[in-house]
Amino acid sequence: EDKVVQSPLSLVVHEGDTVTLNCSYEVTNFRSLLWYKQEKKAPTFLFMLTSSGIEKKSGRLSSILDKKELSSILNITATQTGDSAIYLCAVDKKGSNDYKLSFGAGTTVTVRA
């Protein structure tokens, strides 16, 4: 059975802190790993990672994939209250024509002013 595990489940930080979120996976025929941010309702896409060791960046957010360790981290530097959200990790498998994602439980980040 495929597994996607995120840690921690929740954390509280103060503005300006740096946050590191973890996602580990056990899936057969891994294809890609995606990160989403869910503030209130709809998750919004952040990154898609397919190659190990290549960091993707967008402003204060960055993410990297380690295929050897079957994991990924999402970093948020200089956090702001607007970063408060649930961060979801999802994994896609190859081998079939079905493109469906397996999601982790998410990490709830709360940034206090």
Add this chain to the structure above:
Amino acid sequence: DGGITQSPKYLFRKEGQNVTLSCEQNLNHDAMYWYRQDPGQGLRLIYYSQIVNDFQKGDIAEGYSVSREKKESFPLTVTSAQKNPTAFYLCASSRHGNTEAFFGQGTRLTVV
């Protein structure tokens, strides 16, 4: 503007009733998905469709049904057979072969 529209935002259902959640997209995406989100459990896949008039069961399809008669629409029916239907339901779509899914705003269903 292009996007995915789910309706209603909130829905209350009596036990024993079937209800249908609407999902419409104007992104011209081939694939559409329904997920259920419960606290602490992330998103679980209910049904998905890669093309019109075809759909497949996801991980938790029991008690749900779908149809895909039009490319733009993928309604989800929560039947009385679903034992614990109270949850937040998210619809998503993606271009065929692209796993970057775009999500609607969700429907919160409560059984009363």
